[in-house]
Amino acid sequence: MIYLDHAATTPLDPSVLEEMLPFFGELYGNPSTLYSLGQAARSAVDTARDRVADLLNVPSREITFTSGGTEADNLALRGVLCEVRPDRRRLIVSSVEHEAVLDTAHFLERHGIPVTVLPVDGDGTVQPDVLRKMIGT
Known part of the structure; x- marks a missing residue:
């Protein structure tokens, strides 16, 4: 099959899946909460924000994650x-x-x-x- 709708969704790269697996299991906390599981998730979001900011050479505070294209x-x-x-x-x-x-x-x-x-x-x-x-x- 030839898939031509990558604008809508695309296959997940195996390395991305590997990085995300912990958040589908043991690190599922809400990053906006104060309990430890949430704070672990918050730390992961902050790390991701820092990595994206470094790639774009901008301050981390300028990176906003959204739930998808419509919200963005x-x-x-x-x-x-x-x-x-x-x-x-x-x-x-x-x-x-x-x-x-x-x-x-x-x-x-x-x-x-x-x-x-x-x-x-x-x-x-x-x-x-x-x-x-x-x-x-």
Whole structure:
């Protein structure tokens, strides 16, 4: 079988499975609690955060783990727009974005953020001149 849906999910690398096995068994604690099992899980999350931060050459405090793509999309879009001056808040997305992005865009639009949805050509590509025009307006 040839699997072509890696955007949705992908086979787990055996080395990743090996690293994760303890958390499916004896280290299943909630990392947001104070009991020892939770604190062991918290330590593992903090170690993972440090490793990712080192790979990206950023401070650990800049790494946020989410439950998946939808939560990450929401966090990114809402977070960025909250940091922009109110008179400069605007979102431009393409018409072929993932539903999580489009749903968040519609939510933001209902809450007063101007949203522009860019069309794409037959290949699913945003035309740079159309994007430039939208950025300029």
